[in-house]
Amino acid sequence: MTGAGGADRASPPAIHLALAADDLFVVPMAATIASLAATADPGHRLEITVLDGGIRPANVELIETLASPRCTVEWVRPESPRLDSLVRTSVSNYPAAAWYRLLLPELMPESVDRVIYLDTDVIVEDSLAGLWHTELGQGWLAGVGHGFSIADAGHLTPLGLDIDLTGHYYNAGVLLLDLAAWRDNGVVDLVLDFLARHSDVLPFPDQDALNLALVDRWVTVAPRWNQTVAIRNYADGRSSLYEPEQIREALDDPAVVHFTEVKPWVRACPHPQRDRFFHYLDQTPWSGWRPTKAEETRRLARRAFRRGRKLAGRYMARAGIGA
16 A cells, blocks of 8 residues: 555655755755755655756765765756746746756656655755645645735835735645645646746746645645744734734744845855755765855856846847747
8 A cells, every 4th residue: 555645654754855956056956955954743744856957967965975874866958848948938037946846746746646845045954844744725836924924025016017916925845745636736847837928027937826826725834844034024023914923933943944035155145054055065075175266256157158148038038039
């Protein structure tokens, strides 16, 4: 007999996780995986799927050293001409890997009916078993709200979109997805159709599309599952989606710390939990690595090259060159 996700009940039940990265984010992803392994619930095994947006083979080998029988790592190189076209024409400079979460129902095995998606600028400080077992009911995905409505999301209000803006606005960096419901309801096509109509104006295309296209299908979970800067900002008592004690728990006992603004691998990062990122990174083949001015210059140059290539691709796509 099999349990959730098709696992043999004789073995510990699996928590299925998905991460997405290109080579620029391979070092942060190593810290994320190390934190997952260090905080895993002993009653579960972790099965991690990496959505590979172009990671060099040498770095793939280094990431694979983090795997164990209780924390496996599998690799998928997504192929979707339709998504590639949307990435090329999008106003956003996000790399293709940032969009891959939208394809998870197609990329994960049919036997897997739910998955936790994590951005690679997070560290995990507690077992994700509680999030994994969240009851979704009629919801299709669960996440942590930013604390304000879609209508109050400053980057959306000037766009004049003729769509429902009454729901909460959620961060898409930590998600629990009901893959079975997505498959049954054609959600991948629904979201990609939405992006085909609006990706030329949405600055956070993956997150905005999930919020706007699936506005009535979200389940709200406690903010400790995704402690963002937005959540930290509500510690001053401003009105929020969450009660003050939930905000306090998210600050004092976060399960996931999400570095949504200045990243911990940037020397100027002021985040109070920055040292925790390096605590986990030091459990990987990148132990001892710290950002230097020269390293930051190289990283910025690589990002500038990637964005320049993205802008050139967008121009060519809109001009019909190479179509």
